[in-house]
Amino acid sequence: MKFFDTDSFEEIWATITRNKFRSIATGFGVFWGLFMLIVLVAVGNKLKQGIMGEIGDIATNSVFFQPSRTSEAYMGYRKGRYWDFDSRDIELIRQKAASVDQIAPVLWSGGADKNVVRGMKSGSYTGLGVYPAQFEIEAVKIESGRLLNEVDVEEARKVCVIGKTVYETLFAPGEVAEGQYVRFNGIYFQVVGVVSAGTGAMQIMGPVEELFYMPFSTNQRLFQRSDSFWFLTCTAREGFSAAQVETEVGAIIRTAHNISPTDTSALWTLNVERIFNMFRGLFTGVNILMWIVGLGALFSGIIGISNIMLVTVRERMREIGVRRALGAKPWNIIVQVMSESFVLTAIAGMLGFLVGVAASLLVDKINLGPGGGVSIPVAGDPIVSFGLALTAMGVLMASGLVAGLLPAMRALQIKAIDAIRDE
Amino acid sequence: MIKIRGLNKTYNLGLPNALHVLKGIDMDIAAGEFLSIMGASGSGKSTLLNVIGILDNYDTGEYILDGTLVRGLSETRSAELRNHKVGFIFQSFNLISFKNAMENVALPLYYNGVPRRKRNELAMEYLEKLGLGAHAHHLPSELSGGQKQRVAIARALISRPSVILADEPTGALDTATSREVVEIMREVNRTDGITMIIVTHELAVSKATDRIIYLRDGLIASDEHNPNPVIEF
Numbered sequence: 001m002k003f004f005d006t007d008s009f010e011e012i013w014a015t016i017t018r019n020k021f022r023s024i025a026t027g028f029g030v031f032w033g034l035f036m037l038i039v040l041v042a043v044g045n046k047l048k049q050g051i052m053g054e055i056g057d058i059a060t061n062s063v064f065f066q067p068s069r070t071s072e073a074y075m076g077y078r079k080g081r082y083w084d085f086d087s088r089d090i091e092l093i094r095q096k097a098a099s100v101d102q103i104a105p106v107l108w109s110g111g112a113d114k115n116v117v118r119g120m121k122s123g124s125y126t127g128l129g130v131y132p133a134q135f136e137i138e139a140v141k142i143e144s145g146r147l148l149n150e151v152d153v154e155e156a157r158k159v160c161v162i163g164k165t166v167y168e169t170l171f172a173p174g175e176v177a178e179g180q181y182v183r184f185n186g187i188y189f190q191v192v193g194v195v196s197a198g199t200g201a202m203q204i205m206g207p208v209e210e211l212f213y214m215p216f217s218t219n220q221r222l223f224q225r226s227d228s229f230w231f232l233t234c235t236a237r238e239g240f241s242a243a244q245v246e247t248e249v250g251a252i253i254r255t256a257h258n259i260s261p262t263d264t265s266a267l268w269t270l271n272v273e274r275i276f277n278m279f280r281g282l283f284t285g286v287n288i289l290m291w292i293v294g295l296g297a298l299f300s301g302i303i304g305i306s307n308i309m310l311v312t313v314r315e316r317m318r319e320i321g322v323r324r325a326l327g328a329k330p331w332n333i334i335v336q337v338m339s340e341s342f343v344l345t346a347i348a349g350m351l352g353f354l355v356g357v358a359a360s361l362l363v364d365k366i367n368l369g370p371g372g373g374v375s376i377p378v379a380g381d382p383i384v385s386f387g388l389a390l391t392a393m394g395v396l397m398a399s400g401l402v403a404g405l406l407p408a409m410r411a412l413q414i415k416a417i418d419a420i421r422d423e
Numbered sequence: 424m425i426k427i428r429g430l431n432k433t434y435n436l437g438l439p440n441a442l443h444v445l446k447g448i449d450m451d452i453a454a455g456e457f458l459s460i461m462g463a464s465g466s467g468k469s470t471l472l473n474v475i476g477i478l479d480n481y482d483t484g485e486y487i488l489d490g491t492l493v494r495g496l497s498e499t500r501s502a503e504l505r506n507h508k509v510g511f512i513f514q515s516f517n518l519i520s521f522k523n524a525m526e527n528v529a530l531p532l533y534y535n536g537v538p539r540r541k542r543n544e545l546a547m548e549y550l551e552k553l554g555l556g557a558h559a560h561h562l563p564s565e566l567s568g569g570q571k572q573r574v575a576i577a578r579a580l581i582s583r584p585s586v587i588l589a590d591e592p593t594g595a596l597d598t599a600t601s602r603e604v605v606e607i608m609r610e611v612n613r614t615d616g617i618t619m620i621i622v623t624h625e626l627a628v629s630k631a632t633d634r635i636i637y638l639r640d641g642l643i644a645s646d647e648h649n650p651n652p653v654i655e656f
Binding site (some may be wrong): 007014318328330331415417420 | 473476478479498499502503505506507511513517519520521522530531533534535539578582
């Protein structure tokens with residue numbers, strides 16, 4: 001006895017189409033369930049892709065530090081004291097912090113109006129004094145030339161790497177920037193490279209394209225005339241976590257600046273890894289929620305099918321009884337009822353799946369991010385993955401069978417003798 | 424062909440409302456017989472027919488159909504036996520409404536695993552035989568009562584059973600059609616040699632059979648040979 005042959009299919013089709021409206025109404029439940037499941041999971045994935053894409057290539061093992069006012073009196077110092085990072089901190093971290101790989105202090109030089117000039121062209125841009133590691137942490141993309149290197153920092157060379165927008169402002173399209181001189185806050189720098197943002201759109205120091213990068217030491221000497229700086233990034237060495245970096249570097253800095261170990265507001269830190277994990281947890285949660293909601297919708301559709309199949313079985317008691325009398329085995333009856341619910345579920349579900357995929361593709365085209373800051377890359381992983389499609393189909397098959405189970409059991413209880421009785 | 428010894432059947436056995444329907448029936452029916460079972464309602468004739476048709480079980484005694492002891496069989500096994508050995512004709516025809524005449528006739532062969540083409544050919548053959556070739560593709564709702572019963576007869580015949588059980592086959596038909604149906608059954612009995620058991624309360628039907636068994640209160644009241652079967656309606 002084959003489970004599926006032309007005859008039984010014709011029979012199933014005949015019974016399904018006999019009461020079209022009812023079949024459609026019933027099938028709609030499953031259609032909607034699968035549609036919801038696909039759309040919800042797809043939207044969840046998209047959201048995740050979008051936000052995770054923001055973090056992108058930024059070194060997720062980095063920790064940012066910034067000095068802030070102390071909130072506790074400590075070692076004879078009053079509370080509410082202002083303090084800064086200084087070069088000694090870099091040395092101390094380099095010597096003592098076993099968990100730290102790269103150290104990247106940053107120095108801002110504010111942009112006065114039209115502070116970047118080349119010939120007749122000018123613009124207003126922020127200058128950053130950086131270590132070479134900064135480019136790695138921000139995962140910038142080299143458009144042309146090179147990045148700043150250790151020698152540039154050591155010798156405090158007057159060289160710069162400019163953002164793409166800065167280049168476009170100062171240079172004619174196609175013009176070679178490298179080797180050219182531009183003026184920043186009145187001092188001439190030689191351009192060594194042009195950069196743009198990498199795949200990750202999140203920017204720590206502002207848009208990469210609009211920055212004017214110079215060696216940390218150069219900035220210090222020309223514009224600060226002090227040893228202070230106010231932003232520091234450290235990345236974790238292989239085998240260490242960002243949390244370890246956060247603790248270790250935090251302790252070193254606190255000791256160096258006489259800050260109470262319990263004064264949390266005196267040193268602002270941001271652990272990218274922790275945020276990354278938080279988002280990852282969040283999206284796992286969102287994903288689970290969407291599966292629950294989607295499966296819930298599908299489940300109510302299945303109950304609908306099961307319910308209507310029970311009614312159908314009741315209506316067809318006599319027919320089933322006659323079949324039994326003519327020699328239908330219990331197995332034949334089970335197969336008939338189960339495959340009827342299976343076919344109904346499968347057709348409705350397939351439609352739901354296809355429409356769901358179509359709707360997801362539509363959603364894919366719509367920018368889900370809040371204006372400006374967050375934009376979702378259109379090209380990414382396919383919105384409905386093969387795995388999701390496979391899972392959905394599996395769920396569908398199972399639900400079709402489950403929906404038919406109870407009605408089939410009910411049909412089995414019908415005895416030929418009761419059904420064909422004429423009284 | 425059919426051998427029944429001391430058959431007892433009680434509904435609601437062990438309950439206060441227990442109903443002893445068959446109280447020890449002994450019966451032998453040879454192959455090719457054409458007989459009728461008569462009795463008032465409540466006499467147990469329908470129950471007996473159900474037992475013979477393996478639609479119902481019995482409590483004590485034994486029932487041997489075509490050499491097979493029918494007792495405590497699984498649902499699957501009894502379905503198989505019914506499919507191979509028993510044909511049914513019902514008062515209300517019991518055709519499947521959404522299948523045409525040919526498909527209805529072919530249905531027992533479907534459960535016998537006969538390929539589609541083969542069983543449709545056979546169904547056509549039987550329909551032709553019963554003069555319904557032209558109506559093969561009509562739905563039951565497009566057929567008259569007599570035509571429906573002829574389709575049902577064709578359906579009972581198609582699996583070439585050992586015995587055909589007819590439960591009030593003329594109950595829903597007018598006189599002329601009843602006559603026609605009984606004639607066909609006689610004809611089938613004669614040409615195919617299939618044992619035919621008709622349960623009826625119509626005298627005219629029983630008069631057309633070779634042997635008449637009367638049931639009363641769950642016992643055989645009389646078992647007579649009818650030397651001159653006549654079809655008279």
